Amino acid sequence: DAGITQSxxxxxxxxxxxxxxxxxxxxxxxxxYWYRQxxxxxxxLIHYSYGVKxxxxxxxxxxxxxxxxxxxxxxxxxxxxxxxxxxxxxxxTGPTGLGQETQYFGxxxxxxxx
Amino acid sequence: xxxxxxxxxxxxxxxxxISILNCDYTNSMFDYFLWYKKYPAEGPTFLISISSIKDxxxxxxxxxxxxxxxxxxxxxxxxxxxxxxxxxxxxxxxxANFGNEKLxxxxxTRLTIIP
Numbered sequence: 001d002a003g004i005t006q007s008x009x010x011x012x013x014x015x016x017x018x019x020x021x022x023x024x025x026x027x028x029x030x031x032x033y034w035y036r037q038x039x040x041x042x043x044x045l046i047h048y049s050y051g052v053k054x055x056x057x058x059x060x061x062x063x064x065x066x067x068x069x070x071x072x073x074x075x076x077x078x079x080x081x082x083x084x085x086x087x088x089x090x091x092x093t094g095p096t097g098l099g100q101e102t103q104y105f106g107x108x109x110x111x112x113x114x
Numbered sequence: 115x116x117x118x119x120x121x122x123x124x125x126x127x128x129x130x131x132i133s134i135l136n137c138d139y140t141n142s143m144f145d146y147f148l149w150y151k152k153y154p155a156e157g158p159t160f161l162i163s164i165s166s167i168k169d170x171x172x173x174x175x176x177x178x179x180x181x182x183x184x185x186x187x188x189x190x191x192x193x194x195x196x197x198x199x200x201x202x203x204x205x206x207x208x209x210a211n212f213g214n215e216k217l218x219x220x221x222x223t224r225l226t227i228i229p
Contacts, residue, residue, distance in 0.1 A: 004157075031215060042120075042203055043158070043219040050215065058216065090157050097215035102148070105157030 003027055004106035006091050012112045019078040021109050023091030029104070031097040032074040034058075034066060036087040037108075043090065049074055050097055081113045117141045118206050120220035128228050133191040135223050137204035140185065144206035148217070149178060149189050152201045161202070162189070191225075199227045 003026035013019050023032060034046040035058075045058030047066040055066050063085060065077045078085055091106040119138045127133045137147075145166040150158035164171040164178045164187065171178050177190045191198055201224050205217040 035219075040221060042118075042221040043205075045216060045218075048216065059218075092157075094215070102160040102163075103217060105150075105159065107157050108155070 004091060004093055004104055006089075006106040006109050008109060009107065010110045012114065013081050014114050015082060016080050019081050019111065019113075021076040021089055021091075021111070023074045023076070023106055025072050025074075025091075025093045027093060027095075027104070028071060029093035029095050030071075031094040031103075032068065033092040033094070033103065034064070034074065034076045035090045035092065036060065036085075037090060038087050046076065046089075081111075083113050085111065086113045087111060116221070117144075118204060118218050118220040120202075120204060120223050122223050123221070124224040124226070126226045126228055127194045129196060130193045133189075133194045133198065133225055133227070135189040135191075135202050135204075135225065137187045137189075137220050138185060139187075139206050141206070141208065141218075142185070143208040144218075146207045147178070147180060147187050148205045148207075149176075150203045150205060150219075152203065152222070158203060194225075194227045196227050196229055199225060201225070 005024045007022045033048040035043045044060045046064050049055045049068040067075045089109045092103040094103045117140050148163040149161040151161045152158040162173050162176045164180050180187045201222045203222045204220045
């Protein structure tokens with residue numbers, strides 16, 4: 001398994017506060033992804049990165065920003081958290097980004113916005 | 115617009131019998147399909163995949179079937195075991211013009227194997 005860690009694993013925050021989630025990988029994979037998992041919606045792509053400082057939007061990017069200053073780290077920021085962003089967030093990585101390759105997922109971060 | 119659909123939110127199967135999980139897609143640009151398995155409090159893990167040039171792929175107890183004309187794929191698990199109880203997601207990716215680097219996931223099916 002690819003070494004992917006996410007921090008924090010659980011977080012409770014209040015509406016309007018900024019939140020940053022961190023994904024760290026030890027596999028030197030080029031591609032990194034942030035997803036959110038919600039009941040009835042499955043996994044939806046928020047943002048992804050195809051290299052250091054290279055990022056692009058996914059399906060549900062509004063209200064989120066990302067940064068990747070090092071190959072191993074991909075940060076997801078909620079500038080001003082809202083209750084609709086209560087979710088489980090998963091980071092994933094892929095060596096080349098080709099659609100037929102497996103993506104490797106981290107353990108997830110459970111976020112509750114009150 | 116849900117481009118990958120799993121219409122059964124849950125499925126219960128007796129241990130030892132066959133489990134069949136279904137997935138439908140709407141976008142004809144998808145050319146590669148994957149199944150992921152997810153246990154509670156863990157991230158999804160890759161299970162099996164199939165290219166659009168094939169109609170079947172087998173890996174041990176797991177077989178994925180693809181019907182391109184119907185835009186339908188299914189995952190068969192034979193025989194089903196208690197450890198197969200999990201949520202299963204199907205996912206699809208398109209060619210270079212569609213966004214080859216991105217996966218579109220279905221909503222998931224919770225499979226429960228009854229001992």
